[in-house]
Amino acid sequence: MDWKLTDDRPIWLQLTEQMTRRIITGVYPPGSRLPSVRELAAEAGVNPNTMQRALAQLEQDGLAKADRTAGRMVTQDTAVLDAVRRAQARVVMEQYIHAMAELGYTPAQAEALLKEEKL
Amino acid sequence: MSEQLIVCRGLSKSYGRKPALSGVDLEVGRGRIVGLLGPNGSGKTTLIKLMCGLLQPTAGEIEIGGLPVGVETKAQVSYLPDRMYFANWMRAVDLFDLFRDFYRDFDYEKAIAMCRSLGVEPHDRLKTMSKGTKEKVQLVLVMARKAQLYLLDEPIAGVDPAARDFILHTILTNYNEEGTVLISTHLISDIEKVLDEAIFLKTGKVMLHDTVDHIRETQGKSVDALFREIFRAQPLEGGEF
Numbered sequence: 215m216d217w218k219l220t221d222d223r224p225i226w227l228q229l230t231e232q233m234t235r236r237i238i239t240g241v242y243p244p245g246s247r248l249p250s251v252r253e254l255a256a257e258a259g260v261n262p263n264t265m266q267r268a269l270a271q272l273e274q275d276g277l278a279k280a281d282r283t284a285g286r287m288v289t290q291d292t293a294v295l296d297a298v299r300r301a302q303a304r305v306v307m308e309q310y311i312h313a314m315a316e317l318g319y320t321p322a323q324a325e326a327l328l329k330e331e332k333l
Numbered sequence: 334m335s336e337q338l339i340v341c342r343g344l345s346k347s348y349g350r351k352p353a354l355s356g357v358d359l360e361v362g363r364g365r366i367v368g369l370l371g372p373n374g375s376g377k378t379t380l381i382k383l384m385c386g387l388l389q390p391t392a393g394e395i396e397i398g399g400l401p402v403g404v405e406t407k408a409q410v411s412y413l414p415d416r417m418y419f420a421n422w423m424r425a426v427d428l429f430d431l432f433r434d435f436y437r438d439f440d441y442e443k444a445i446a447m448c449r450s451l452g453v454e455p456h457d458r459l460k461t462m463s464k465g466t467k468e469k470v471q472l473v474l475v476m477a478r479k480a481q482l483y484l485l486d487e488p489i490a491g492v493d494p495a496a497r498d499f500i501l502h503t504i505l506t507n508y509n510e511e512g513t514v515l516i517s518t519h520l521i522s523d524i525e526k527v528l529d530e531a532i533f534l535k536t537g538k539v540m541l542h543d544t545v546d547h548i549r550e551t552q553g554k555s556v557d558a559l560f561r562e563i564f565r566a567q568p569l570e571g572g573e574f
Contacts (some may be wrong), residue, residue: 219526221555224546256506259498260526261366264546 217258227304229268230275237277237288238299246288290319338363338482338513339384343393353379354537356393361513363481366504366527368545368556369517371534372564373398377517378415380534381484384515385412398481408437411480415517416486417467421460425470426454429477436478445507447503465492472500476507484516489523497523522557531556533563 219228233254236242248269250255255265269286271280276294278286289295314324335571346354354376361367369377383389383395397406419428425448432439448455451469459467468491475483481495488504489497497520505527508514518524525545533541540563541548548556 221558222553224549225526226546258503262372263529
């Protein structure tokens with residue numbers, strides 16, 4: 215998975231989002247050790263301080279924990295992981311409903327179509 | 334250790350009657366990567382040369398690590414000039430020998446390792462190297478020191494875009510973590526991602542000094558876009574281009 219950084223928003227925020235995605239999609243499995251700040255920064259081609267800030271946000275969100283000896287670990291708390299996954303799913307669904315509304319479908323019709331198409 | 338690494342107060346420099354810097358007040362902390370950005374002739378190189386003691390200020394003062402620029406600060410400052418100053422008959426390893434003699438913090442093994450990763454053969458003579466390869470050798474010399482302050486004057490101007498990324502990667506993975514890196518350039522979009530802070534110089538004055546993330550947050554655009562906006566060339570007398 216590559217890092218995609220756009221011009222219009224703070225870099226650390228985009229890094230947090232992409233790290234979050236990596237965690238809930240299992241690129242970094244629950245309980246595993248995250249690469250060091252320096253490794254991640256070099257991989258993304260960003261400043262280590264910026265990556266540090268992104269990881270601090272992950273800790274605040276409960277997705278990662280700093281361990282005194284082993285660096286940072288991904289949380290094993292499935293409730294937290296499920297909640298974050300659910301929040302992201304909500305965003306995807308909102309986008310779907312919004313795009314369908316633009317095409318002239320009501321939310322109920324959009325839902326029915328989704329079932330019909332068996333996607 | 335003083336808190337700020339670089340402190341400038343009312344710093345001015347004129348060449349004859351022509352002012353290059355006027356009344357620069359600036360503080361830069363430790364462990365930062367800072368972009369010194371400005372169009373041609375805005376004073377970037379003058380400011381860097383004042384920081385490494387190659388020029389004396391006309392007025393005002395400048396301190397590195399709490400000391401006035403001098404012998405002690407030169408031991409802590411690693412400077413990449415904007416032009417080559419090596420004899421063509423030398424090999425990269427000769428330069429490494431020279432730097433090992435001059436600078437206590439120069440890491441010879443690291444320099445050799447960096448050459449390998451940059452694809453430079455350290456036993457080649459400089460006269461056989463392309464411009465871009467010579468720039469890489471220069472970068473190796475500067476980054477193989479464990480300095481407090483790295484002053485890089487246009488480090489990526491002469492190399493192709495692919496090598497640019499590689500050079501930025503080299504800077505990111507090799508600088509001393511407590512040290513600060515000051516990079517002057519006008520190729521902002523290439524280096525924006527690695528910067529903590531940006532300093533905009535315009536006609537010898539600091540017109541903006543802020544963190545990159547804060548600029549993006551408040552302006553909703555990249556530092557590169559903001560730079561283009563601020564420094565858009567103004568036609569004289571309301572004319573058109």
